[in-house]
Amino acid sequence: xxxxxxxxxxxxxxxxxxxxxxxGEPYRNHSSLDRxxxxxxxxNYNHVSYSDSWAADMQNYRTAKSTLPWLQEQxxxxxxxxxxxxxxxxxxxxxxxxxxxxxxxKESRLQEREAIQRKHNLENSRANQLRTLQRFNMINNQPMxxxxxxxxxxxxxxPNLRKSGAEYNIVTNVPLGGAESHCPAPPGTDSRRPVRxxxxxxxQYHDRHEDRFEREAxxxxxxxxxxxxxxxxxxxxxxxxxxxxxxxxxxxxxxxEEQEHxxxxxxxxxxxxxxxxxxxxxxxxxxxxxxxxxxAMNVKDQRALNKMQKAAFEKRMREEGEAIKNRETDRCLNxxxxxxxxxxxxxxxxxxxxxxYAGREAKHIAPARTHAPxxxxxxxxxxxLVSNKVAQNVPSTAAAVSSNQTxxxxxxxxxxxxxxxxxxxxxxxxxxxAAPQSPQAIVRTGGFHA
Numbered sequence: 063x064x065x066x067x068x069x070x071x072x073x074x075x076x077x078x079x080x081x082x083x084x085x086g087e088p089y090r091n092h093s094s095l096d097r098x099x100x101x102x103x104x105x106n107y108n109h110v111s112y113s114d115s116w117a118a119d120m121q122n123y124r125t126a127k128s129t130l131p132w133l134q135e136q137x138x139x140x141x142x143x144x145x146x147x148x149x150x151x152x153x154x155x156x157x158x159x160x161x162x163x164x165x166x167x168k169e170s171r172l173q174e175r176e177a178i179q180r181k182h183n184l185e186n187s188r189a190n191q192l193r194t195l196q197r198f199n200m201i202n203n204q205p206m207x208x209x210x211x212x213x214x215x216x217x218x219x220x221p222n223l224r225k226s227g228a229e230y231n232i233v234t235n236v237p238l239g240g241a242e243s244h245c246p247a248p249p250g251t252d253s254r255r256p257v258r259x260x261x262x263x264x265x266q267y268h269d270r271h272e273d274r275f276e277r278e279a280x281x282x283x284x285x286x287x288x289x290x291x292x293x294x295x296x297x298x299x300x301x302x303x304x305x306x307x308x309x310x311x312x313x314x315x316x317x318x319e320e321q322e323h324x325x326x327x328x329x330x331x332x333x334x335x336x337x338x339x340x341x342x343x344x345x346x347x348x349x350x351x352x353x354x355x356x357x358a359m360n361v362k363d364q365r366a367l368n369k370m371q372k373a374a375f376e377k378r379m380r381e382e383g384e385a386i387k388n389r390e391t392d393r394c395l396n397x398x399x400x401x402x403x404x405x406x407x408x409x410x411x412x413x414x415x416x417x418x419y420a421g422r423e424a425k426h427i428a429p430a431r432t433h434a435p436x437x438x439x440x441x442x443x444x445x446x447l448v449s450n451k452v453a454q455n456v457p458s459t460a461a462a463v464s465s466n467q468t469x470x471x472x473x474x475x476x477x478x479x480x481x482x483x484x485x486x487x488x489x490x491x492x493x494x495x496a497a498p499q500s501p502q503a504i505v506r507t508g509g510f511h512a
Contacts, residue, residue, distance in 0.1 A: 328352075395432055403430040 163169040230237045303309040342356045411418045417425040
C-alpha cells in the first residue's frame with residue numbers, strides 16, 4: 063500500500079498528497095509523536111493511505127511501479143563499464159624496458175616538454191649562481207657574461223644630526239655659536255703592526271746577527287747528526303758503532319765470547335762423552351766445569367733413592383695437607399662467636415617445626431664445634447690459645463661440663479634439658495679421688511686432653 067503513496071508523489075512534484083483515513087477508522091489529529099514526519103507544509107509522508115477497494119489499491123501499486131521515481135526532464139547519464147582490454151592498453155602505454163612511450167607523438171611531446179623544463183631550470187640555477195658568486199674570471203679578469211659588473215649600493219643620505227642635544231660643546235663648554243678652543247692633539251703612538259726580526263731582503267737579523275747565526279748553525283749540525291745516527295748506527299770506515307754506549311757494550315760482550323770460544327764443541331760429542339766426569343768437573347781440584355751437566359747427573363743418580371723414599375714422602379705430604387686443612391677449618395670456625403649457636407636455641411623449641419628441645423620426643427640438638435671463651439685460669443691450665451674457639455671431636459672419655467660454666471654460658475642453664483653447648487666441650491678431672499672438685503680443678507680444654 064506504500065507504493066500508492068509514492069505514485070501519488072510523482073504526480074505532484076515528488077510530494078504525495080494526504081489521503082483520508084480508511085473506513086471505520088476514527089479521525090486522528092497529528093500528535094506530538096507524528097510531528098517529526100511533517101514538513102513545512104504540515105503533510106505527513108509516512109502516513110499510509112488506503113483506497114475504497116482492493117482493486118484500486120492494486121491499480122495504484124502497478125502505477126507506482128511503472129512510473130519513474132524521477133522527472134523526465136532529468137536525463138540520467140548511462141553507466142560506463144571499464145573492460146579489461148581498456149586497462150591492458152593503458153598498462154602497455156609505457157615501455158618500462160626502453161623507458162619511453164610506445165606512441166611516437168606522445169613521446170616526442172614529452173621530450174619537448176622535458177627539454178624546455180631542463181633549460182628553464184639551468185637558467186634559474188645560473189641566475190642563482192651569479193647572484194652569489196663572482197661575476198669575473200679570477201685568472202684573466204674577464205666578465206663571466208656580457209655587461210657583468212659588481213653591484214653597488216646606493217649611498218644613503220643621512221641628516222647631519224648632533225650626537226648631543228646640548229647647545230654647547232660638551233667637551234670645551236663653549237657655545238656652538240662662539241669661537242671654539244680645540245684641545246691639543248695627543249702625541250703620536252708607535253704602530254702596533256708587528257715587525258719581523260729577520261730581514262728577508264738582506265738575509266740578516268736586525269740585531270746580533272753574527273751570534274744568532276752561529277747558534278742556529280750549531281743547532282742545525284746537531285739536528286743533522288742526530289738524524290744521521292738514527293738511520294746509520296755503524297761507521298764502516300772506522301769499524302765502530304756511532305753510539306759510544308753501544309760500542310762499550312759490544313766490546314764487553316766480545317771479550318766474554320772470547321773466553322768461552324771453543325767450548326761449544328762439547329755439545330757436538332755423544333751424550334755419554336758429554337756427561338762423563340772429566341767433562342763435568344776436574345777430578346784433581348774438584349772444580350766444576352759445567353754446573354748444568356753436573357746437576358743433570360745428580361738428578362739421574364737420585365732417581366733410585368727417590369723411589370725408595372716414595373712412601374715416606376707421600377706420608378709426610380699427606381700429614382702436611384691434613385694439618386693445613388685443619389688449620390683452615392679452625393680459622394673458619396674461629397670467625398664466629400660461640401653464642402651464635404646457643405642464642406638460637408634459648409627459647410626451647412625449633413622455630414621452623416615448633417618441636418621442643420625438652421620432654422618426650424624432644425628434638426636432638428646438634429653439638430656445636432665451638433666453645434665459650436675461656437677464663438684466665440682455664441687458659442693457663444689448659445694451655446690453649448685465648449683466640450681458639452674450636453672444640454675438637456675426640457672419644458668421649460672425659461666428664462661433662464661443670465655446672466658453674468653452664469650457668470655462665472647459657473641463660474637457661476637451670477634446666478638440664480635445655481643444655482645447648484654440646485658434648486664436645488670437655489673437662490679434665492685432675493684429682494684421683496671421688497671428692498667434689500673446686501671450680502679451679504675443672505678445666506675446660508675445648509676438646510683437647512690436658
